[in-house]
Amino acid sequence: MSENPILRLENVTMQFGGVVAVNNLSLQVNPGEIVALIGPNGAGKTTAFNCITGVYQPTNGIVEFEGKPIVVAHPEGKMKKIYAGENAALYADRHSVNPTPDTITKLGIARTFQNIRLWKSMTVFENVLTAKHMLAKQNVFSATLRLARAEDRQMAEETEALLAEQDLLKYRDDLATSLPYGLQRRLEIARALATKPKLLLLDEPAAGMNPQETQELGEFVVQIKEKYGLSILLIEHHMDFVMNFSDRIYAIDFGKLICDGTPDVVSNDQRVIDAYLGVSEDE
Amino acid sequence: MEALLPYIINGVSAGGQYALIAIGYTLVYGILRLINFAHGDVFMVAGLVMVYTTSSMPLYVSIPIVLICTVVLGFAIERVAYKPLRSAPRMSLMISAIGVSYLIQNLAFYITGGLPKPVLNPIPWVSETITILGATTKRVTLVTPVLTILLVFVLVYFIKNTKIGMGMRAASRDFETARLMGVKINTVISFTFIVGSFLAAVGSILYFTNYPSVAITSGSLPGLRAFIAAVFGGIGSIPGAVVGAFIIGLCEEMIKGLGYSTFSDAFTFALLIIVLCVKPTGLFGEKVTDKV
Amino acid sequence: MINKYSVRKESIVGIALLLILLAVMTVIDFFLPSYHIAVMVIKKASVYALVAVSMNLLNGFTGLFSLGQAGFMLLGAYTYAIFSIPVAKRAGVYQYFDGGWIQFSIPEFFSEFLGETIGLNMGIILTLILGGLVAAFFAYLIGLPVLRLKSDYLAIATLGFAEILRAFFQWPNLGPLTNGSNLLKSYPDFKSATGYVVLIGIFIAMIVLLVNSTYGRAFKAIRDDEIAAEAMGINLAKHKRLAFIISSFFAGIGGGMLAMYMGTLQALSFKSTMTYEILLVVVMGGIGSITGSVITSFMYIASMEWLLRGLDSGTFLGIHAPGVFKNGFRMAVVSLIIMVVVLFFSKGIMGDREFSVKGIVKFFDRLFGKKTPKNAGGDGNV
Numbered sequence: 001m002s003e004n005p006i007l008r009l010e011n012v013t014m015q016f017g018g019v020v021a022v023n024n025l026s027l028q029v030n031p032g033e034i035v036a037l038i039g040p041n042g043a044g045k046t047t048a049f050n051c052i053t054g055v056y057q058p059t060n061g062i063v064e065f066e067g068k069p070i071v072v073a074h075p076e077g078k079m080k081k082i083y084a085g086e087n088a089a090l091y092a093d094r095h096s097v098n099p100t101p102d103t104i105t106k107l108g109i110a111r112t113f114q115n116i117r118l119w120k121s122m123t124v125f126e127n128v129l130t131a132k133h134m135l136a137k138q139n140v141f142s143a144t145l146r147l148a149r150a151e152d153r154q155m156a157e158e159t160e161a162l163l164a165e166q167d168l169l170k171y172r173d174d175l176a177t178s179l180p181y182g183l184q185r186r187l188e189i190a191r192a193l194a195t196k197p198k199l200l201l202l203d204e205p206a207a208g209m210n211p212q213e214t215q216e217l218g219e220f221v222v223q224i225k226e227k228y229g230l231s232i233l234l235i236e237h238h239m240d241f242v243m244n245f246s247d248r249i250y251a252i253d254f255g256k257l258i259c260d261g262t263p264d265v266v267s268n269d270q271r272v273i274d275a276y277l278g279v280s281e282d283e
Numbered sequence: 284m285e286a287l288l289p290y291i292i293n294g295v296s297a298g299g300q301y302a303l304i305a306i307g308y309t310l311v312y313g314i315l316r317l318i319n320f321a322h323g324d325v326f327m328v329a330g331l332v333m334v335y336t337t338s339s340m341p342l343y344v345s346i347p348i349v350l351i352c353t354v355v356l357g358f359a360i361e362r363v364a365y366k367p368l369r370s371a372p373r374m375s376l377m378i379s380a381i382g383v384s385y386l387i388q389n390l391a392f393y394i395t396g397g398l399p400k401p402v403l404n405p406i407p408w409v410s411e412t413i414t415i416l417g418a419t420t421k422r423v424t425l426v427t428p429v430l431t432i433l434l435v436f437v438l439v440y441f442i443k444n445t446k447i448g449m450g451m452r453a454a455s456r457d458f459e460t461a462r463l464m465g466v467k468i469n470t471v472i473s474f475t476f477i478v479g480s481f482l483a484a485v486g487s488i489l490y491f492t493n494y495p496s497v498a499i500t501s502g503s504l505p506g507l508r509a510f511i512a513a514v515f516g517g518i519g520s521i522p523g524a525v526v527g528a529f530i531i532g533l534c535e536e537m538i539k540g541l542g543y544s545t546f547s548d549a550f551t552f553a554l555l556i557i558v559l560c561v562k563p564t565g566l567f568g569e570k571v572t573d574k575v
Numbered sequence: 576m577i578n579k580y581s582v583r584k585e586s587i588v589g590i591a592l593l594l595i596l597l598a599v600m601t602v603i604d605f606f607l608p609s610y611h612i613a614v615m616v617i618k619k620a621s622v623y624a625l626v627a628v629s630m631n632l633l634n635g636f637t638g639l640f641s642l643g644q645a646g647f648m649l650l651g652a653y654t655y656a657i658f659s660i661p662v663a664k665r666a667g668v669y670q671y672f673d674g675g676w677i678q679f680s681i682p683e684f685f686s687e688f689l690g691e692t693i694g695l696n697m698g699i700i701l702t703l704i705l706g707g708l709v710a711a712f713f714a715y716l717i718g719l720p721v722l723r724l725k726s727d728y729l730a731i732a733t734l735g736f737a738e739i740l741r742a743f744f745q746w747p748n749l750g751p752l753t754n755g756s757n758l759l760k761s762y763p764d765f766k767s768a769t770g771y772v773v774l775i776g777i778f779i780a781m782i783v784l785l786v787n788s789t790y791g792r793a794f795k796a797i798r799d800d801e802i803a804a805e806a807m808g809i810n811l812a813k814h815k816r817l818a819f820i821i822s823s824f825f826a827g828i829g830g831g832m833l834a835m836y837m838g839t840l841q842a843l844s845f846k847s848t849m850t851y852e853i854l855l856v857v858v859m860g861g862i863g864s865i866t867g868s869v870i871t872s873f874m875y876i877a878s879m880e881w882l883l884r885g886l887d888s889g890t891f892l893g894i895h896a897p898g899v900f901k902n903g904f905r906m907a908v909v910s911l912i913i914m915v916v917v918l919f920f921s922k923g924i925m926g927d928r929e930f931s932v933k934g935i936v937k938f939f940d941r942l943f944g945k946k947t948p949k950n951a952g953g954d955g956n957v
Contacts, residue, residue, distance in 0.1 A: 053806060105808035113806075119799035121863070121927065122792070130792040134808030140817060143788035144781055155789070195808050318727050367918055373726055374640055375921055378858050381851050382917045386910040388848075393903035503847070507738075510731070549742035552735030559732050560720040 004067065006031050006199055006231045007052070007109075012061035013085035014047050014255075021047040022058070023255035024086045029199065034225060034232045036246035038239075038266075040275055044255040045235045046114055049201055052233075053111050054101040060085055062094075065107055065199070072097040106134055110197035112188040114204045114235070118176040124187055125172045129159045131194035159194065165224075166190045181208055185217075193224065200225075202234040206241050214238050218245040243267060251275065289418040290540035291533065296424035296493070298532025299431035303486030304509035305516070305524035306438065307357075307479025313455035313519035314475055317376050321360055321383040323506015324391075325480055329353040329487035330497040331391060334400045342406060350484045357480025358473055366469065384503075391499040399498035402491055410492050423492045428529075430489070434482060435525055442521070447474055455519055504548065508535070511555040517568025526566060589932040597769070604767040612881050615836075617768045620876035621775040622832045627856045627868040628779050629825035634854070635863040635927075636786055637818040638798030640730045642850050643717070644826050646737025649845035650713055651706035651827025652834035653744060656759040657752060659683075659702045664761040672751040681705070682763050699763055700774065703831040710827025711820045713740070718819045722812065734847055744842040759840040771832065778825055783865055785821065794818050855913050859923050867925030879909065 005028035014022040022044040029035045037045050051058040054071065059079055063071035074091040075083040105111075119127055132155045138148035146152075163169045166186045171179055176187060185205060192200060205221070206214040218241050225232055236242050242249060242263065249266040251259045253275040259266055266272055304326055311319045332352045336345035364383045368376050409423040442448035450471040453461040462468045490505065491497055512531045516523025531551055538547045558565060600617075607614050626648060633639050657675075659682045660668055669675035682698030689697060721732040743749065745756045753759075765771060785791050793814050796804040805811050834840045856875050860867030885891035886905040894900075916923065 055802070055806075100810070100812075101802075101805040102808045102810045105806060111806055113803065117800050117803035117806075119796050119803065121795060121799050126792060130789075130796045130809075131807040133789045133793045133796075134810075136789050138789065140785070140788075140790050140821070143790050144785040146784065146788070152789070191807065316727070318731060364914070364918065368921075371921065374634075374862075375917075377640065377727060377730065378854065379914075379917050382855060382858075382910070382914045385848075385851055385855065386907075386914050389903065389906040389910040393901075393907040396901075397903055500848075507734075511735075514728075514731070545742055545746050549739040552739050555735050556720065556732050559724055559728050563724065563728060 004031070005029060005064075006066055007233065008062075008064040009048070009052070010062040010064070011087045011090060012048070012051055012058050012063065013087075014044070014051050014056055015059040015079065015083060015085055018082060018084065020084050021255050022051065022252075025061075025252065025255070025257055027250045027257070027260070029231050029233050031231050032225070032229070033247045034221065034234070034245055036242045036249045037233065037235050037252065038237070038242055038249060038272075039252040039258075043252045043275075045252065046203060047255075048252075049111065049203055049235065052104075052201065053109060054099050054104040057098045059083065060088060060091065062091065065104075065109065069097060070099060070104060070107060102134065105195055105197075108196070108198035109201065110192035110195045110199075111201040112185070112192050112203055112205060114207070116181075116184050116188055118184060118188060118191070120175070120177045122176055123173050124163065124168055124176050124179065125159060127176045127187060128162055128191050128194045129155060131191045132159060134195060162190045162193055182213055185209075186220075189224075193228065196228075198230065200230050200232045202232065202236075204235050204237065206236055206238045209238075211240070214241050215244075217241070221245060239267075287537065287540045289420065290536040292415070292418055292420055292424055294533035294536030295529065296420075296427045296489075296532070297536060298529035299427035300486045300490045301505065301509040301512050301532050302431050302525045302528035303434070303482045303489075304505060305513040305528045306435070306521055307476075307483050308510045309513040309516070309518055309521060309524040310451070310455075310475045310479050312513065314451065314458065314472060315365065315376070316373060317365065317380060318510065319479075320377070320380040320506075321364075321387060322479065322483060323502035323504075323509070324384050324387040325353060325357050325360070325502070326483045326487045326490075326506060327497065327499065327502025328356055328387060328391065329484040330491040330501060331395065331400060333488055333491060334402055334497050337406070338403055346406075346488065349488060350481060353484035353487070354477050354480045357476040357483070361473060361476040366472075388499050395499065397499070399496040399501075401496045402494060405492045406488070409489075421493055423489055427489045430485070431525070434485065435521065438478065438482075439521060447471060451475060508532075508548075508551055511551055514555060515558050515565055517565030520565070520567040523565055523567035585932050585936050588936050592932065592935075596772070600767075600769040600772050604769050609767070614768045616873075616877050616880050618771045618836050619833075619880065620873040621768075621771045622829055622836055623853070623856060623876055624869040624872035625775045625778055625832070626826055626829035626853050627860065627872050628782050628865050629822045629829060630853055631857050631860075631862065631865060631868045632782055632786065632794075632825070633818055633822040634857060636791065636798060637794040637815065638801075639722070639815060639818065640726050641733040641819065641822075642730045642847065642854070643733030643737045643823075644853055645845040645847060645849040646733075646740045647710040647714060647823040647826040648830025648833060648849070649737070649740055649744060649842060650710040651703070651830030652840055652845070653753060653759070653842075654706035654709045654827070655702050655831030656762045656834055656840045658705060659699065659762045660759065661761065661763070668759060668761055669751065669754055671757065672754065675754070676751040695763060696765065696770065699765065699835075703774075703828050703835075706831035707824040707827040710830070711824040714820045714823030715816065718816045722815045722819060734850070737845070737847065737850065741842050741845055753842070756842065759834075760838065762835070762840075764835045764838070771836075775832070778828060779865065779869065782821075782825065786865065790814070790817065855917075858921075859913060859916050861923030861925035861927060863927035864923070864925035864929055866930035867923055867928075870930070871924065875909075879905065883908065 007029040009025055009027050012022055012025045013020065025048055037048065039045055047056065050056040051071070052063055058071060058073045060074050062069050072091060072094050073096050074094065075088055119130065122130065136151060136155065138151055142148045160169065163172060166189070168183065168187060168190065171183070176184065179187060189202070189205065206217050209217060221232060222245060224230065246263060249260065249263055250257060251266055251272045258271045258275060259269040304322065307322050308319060311317055329349055333345070333349045336348050360383055364379045365376060368379055409421070409426050411422050412419060413422050442451055447470070450461070450466040453464065453466050454468060454471050508531055509528060512527035513524045515531065516525070516527030535547045535551060538550055603613060603617070626644065630644050633641050657677060659680055661680050661683050662678055665678065666674040681702045682695050685698030686694035688694055717736050721729060721736070724732055744753045747755045793804070793809045796807065796809055797811060797814055801811060856871050857868050860871035883905045886900050886908055887902050888900065891900050
């Protein structure tokens with residue numbers, strides 16, 4: 001594997017009370033790769049995303065982005081006693097780093113959500129434009145007094161370009177939530193791209209789509225990856241999507257990594273098949 | 284210590300009264316996640332009804348009337364102002380509560396003519412002056428904490444051992460699931476308001492026996508203090524509300540005793556803010572997390 | 576092309592409307608005595624408009640349910656009064672505190688340099704802004720602990736802070752500054768209602784510009800979905816604090832102007848009831864609509880102070896019924912109307928829409944401009 005991954009998780013464990021949702025997960029995404037994270041429902045995939053993006057502070061482990069640690073954690077306080085994961089002592093002497101989600105986005109990691117989270121009072125255009133806010137250099141005074149017109153214009157132009165690319169320009173002034181489901185998903189991707197990320201995390205981008213839409217989405221994901229020089233980590237249940245479009249796959253079950261490798265390797269792995277289909281007792 | 288003794292006695296008594304109001308807040312918040320801003324005004328209305336009825340009727344008629352009126356008012360508020368907003372955002376519910384509080388105060392102003400109503404015929408026996416350990420006070424000061432504890436025990440027993448009490452506990456744990464599991468949620472909520480109002484009425488009778496008059500704003504401050512007591516004890520928890528109420532009642536009277544009357548309310552609010560920032564779940568509350 | 580044309584048309588109509596408003600104000604100021612009820616209503620309503628809009632910025636646009644408005648108004652009001660009472664009158668006002676600690680007056684200082692008219696008014700405006708800054712500073716301090724709290728806890732904590740502030744301002748030990756629980760008075764006021772309308776118009780325009788800027792969109796993003804906002808790189812703590820400070824700044828200015836309007840100032844008037852009143856004005860106008868807040872402020876104050884007066888004093892709409900129309904009936908009716916709005920028209924009169932020049936232009940275009948053959952004849956008749 002590559003020496004310089006863009007994202008690397010090392011022994012990440014997330015424990016809620018007594019429940020270990022993600023257990024000692026290590027994975028990496030190399031520049032320019034599309035990596036899929038698969039697993040049955042409740043396997044801890046979205047929790048892993050939340051640990052990367054700062055929504056949750058993991059209980060233990062390290063997340064590195066472009067070689068720099070962005071999240072460092074070890075069991076603290078009450079968790080010290082009830083910690084049920086592995087490698088508890090590994091990071092005990094390291095200073096824990098617990099950034100808020102916005103700092104992580106500013107580093108260059110953007111995401112979409114499993115249950116679409118568009119801003120419901122805003123139009124399609126405003127949804128994408130608002131995501132550009134974090135890149136704006138104007139302060140609240142120059143913004144109020146309209147002193148940064150050049151920047152405002154540039155933000156609006158970039159937004160329109162993103163909408164055009166997603167074929168959403170004709171819905172520009174419609175309420176985001178009035179769009180059909182599939183288009184809302186694309187809008188969420190456009191909104192994530194507006195933050196100019198290096199790494200894009202997609203949480204079930206093809207959920208609720210038919211096979212043709214799924215195929216189109218896959219092609220589109222490859223296309224934006226090339227165009228913006230992105231790396232992509234995605235969660236997906238559509239196996240044809242995962243097999244066709246991802247370079248590598250990590251399969252997890254009950255929070256633990258059970259298998260990783262190319263689509264061919266993973267799809268033939270007995271543990272993965274068992275995890276998805278279930279193993280009967282007498283076998 | 285000698286000088287502080289009357290304040291301690293008063294503090295325990297005030298604590299008992301706050302506890303009776305605080306339970307109403309804590310029960311409602313536990314189920315609806317609503318700060319029932321109108322609860323303090325329900326308390327005030329009970330006081331007004333008491334003033335009006337005790338001056339013209341014998342005690343055994345007037346006290347039941349006070350209790351019934353207050354319970355009906357609490358029930359009506361829920362049905363009219365909160366039930367239609369069951370699926371609305373929490374902010375609308377809170378605004379509705381503030382609106383109800385505003386309405387009750389203004390209606391009370393209109394009916395009473397805006398002047399504080401003097402408590403002319405306080406309930407005999409409990410309003411008699413007695414002397415304990417050299418401190419002079421009314422008998423109600425001693426009756427209050429005892430009656431409070433008694434009522435709390437009855438309530439806790441009731442919630443633990445009856446079907447509707449079980450419904451209340453289920454609804455406060457998970458409103459939606461309770462509804463799906465066949466708990467008659469509207470009955471449970473109405474019942475919660477009835478219990479809360481009943482206790483507030485008892486609290487009101489005790490409270491205003493100790494005061495010279497009932498004004499239309501008489502309910503706001505005891506109401507807020509009781510709410511703070513509920514938060515302090517951990518909102519949703521009955522023992523929490525009672526303990527919180529006694530602590531706040533005592534602290535307030537002690538501060539008055541030390542000569543800082545101006546700050547007795549400021550202290551209560553400061554306590555609230557500290558609790559919210561350090562341990563928002565209060566003394567006995569449970570933690571709730573949002574799902575992403 | 577059409578776009579450019581309509582933008583120009585909009586700005587012409589907008590400027591025309593502003594000029595008409597100014598002309599009306601000048602006429603009112605010129606012909607009506609300053610104690611006339613219309614003048615009083617305009618003054619008070621514009622103050623309420625500013626305070627309501629500032630509350631809307633926080634509760635409506637950022638989704639932070641704060642009930643500290645009265646506290647920040649109190650700060651602005653006291654700052655204004657304390658720094659603008661003429662030195663000669665301080666001995667009288669602070670009679671129990673040896674004339675107080677502060678022995679200068681900002682408006683007086685400016686009128687010495689720049690003359691009675693310009694200097695005094697400039698001094699008044701600067702002192703009002705100082706009041707806003709004091710409120711903003713306190714908002715910064717209060718915001719550090721409380722802005723992390725969620726909806727109703729935030730409401731109750733801000734309410735608590737407002738009450739604490741009120742207690743402090745009544746504390747006798749601060750008497751030489753605040754006059755304790757006694758009145759502050761004799762501070763200068765604008766000579767005309769136009770002063771109120773113009774100044775408040777400018778402040779509200781600034782809030783409108785802010786709401787429509789990239790920061791305003793970030794606030795709305797936080798209101799709509801905090802988690803998505805954070806994931807899109809919007810720093811929650813920073814933006815909530817910003818909205819809280821800006822809202823309090825304008826509430827402080829509004830408080831100063833309310834003190835100016837009332838003529839005397841007492842901490843007791845800034846109770847939580849005042850916050851509730853303003854909140855209900857915001858709700859009736861529509862949470863998230865600035866024009867809604869402004870229109871409702873004017874309607875509310877006009878009905879309370881003027882149109883519905885009869886409900887309290889025996890005769891209303893020609894009906895003489897002193898038994899029903901007695902003291903307090905007006906408030907009871909108003910609060911009943913408020914409850915009806917809250918329960919049945921929860922979007923208020925404007926929802927989250929705005930009343931805009933663009934809308935007016937469109938309306939009149941539809942009425943006169945876009946002549947279809949059908950109604951062309953009708954136009955000829957007019």
